[in-house]
Amino acid sequence: MSFQPRNMLSLLVILLIPSVLPADDINGRVPFRSRSFDGELNSRMIEQTVIDAGQFEEHSQPLQRSNYPEQNLNRVIMILAYAGPDLGRNGKSDLEIAREEFKERVEAAMKSIDELFEKEKAIAIKRGNTHGAYLIERQRKRFKEKRILPSVIRTTHFEKEIVVAVTSMQKAYHSEILEFTRNGDKSKASWLETKAYNEISPYLFDGRRVYVRDGGAVYSIQPDHSWLEVKNKGKSHVRFHEAARKSDYIELKSKTTDVRVRLYNDRVSLKHGYYPWGHFKKGRWAQ
Structure with missing residues (x-):
């Protein structure tokens, strides 16, 4: 470089x-x-x-x-x-410093959320709520394997720490990639983009848990991983189970009827029986 x-x-x-x-x-x-x-x-x-x-x-x-x-x-x-590149403290580059800080921050955040899982599980067991303890353990496994944030514990602090760490890391990589691009070394820039994705992607968690659509209806994930649609100012409730989770939508299927909905970032699509998918309402993710 x-x-x-x-x-x-x-x-x-x-x-x-x-x-x-x-x-x-x-x-x-x-x-x-x-x-x-x-x-x-x-x-x-x-x-x-x-x-x-x-x-x-x-x-x-x-x-x-x-x-x-x-x-x-x-x-x-x-x-x-x-006078070579600005190596920052202890003769290290900005990217090396950012990588060390990123590692320290995410390790601390992962440790804190694991401790929170343990604490909530212990409380459930102490109260004799074995089903609650089972759900907590189930969501912890889902969190580790699929990077889906739990709904049974508070994750506000964890999410904030991860966002700060990822944002700082992306900024450091972007600066290096931009430098290579300016120097005409597109292959090295492309290699850095891949490296950045591989390093950061394990800490990009899926936090889609609450969805609000036009008309006042709210979809929210429950501790047992089912989804509950609340509408008509709380007078009507429809239970769904999660049929699919993609990068651009989450698909839900009614537990009592042959109705499916897909929750996108800006809209809700609806499918009934054998009919094709069609636009239903506008909406957005609240969490």
């Missing part, structure tokens, strides 16, 4: 260190040979080493020219410092 750093600065420092220097010269100025020594450079091996940053700052006084004895010219250290 070809980075374009924020502070494009190239620093070339040629530091001459003699084999023996007086103490006052070490703490003072660093002598610099004024005559050309191209011949010596061609005949000698240039030793490249890394100088500790703190030590470099301590002795990096303004370079001054001096006719220092030739025999004291022992080695030449060349340091080429190029």
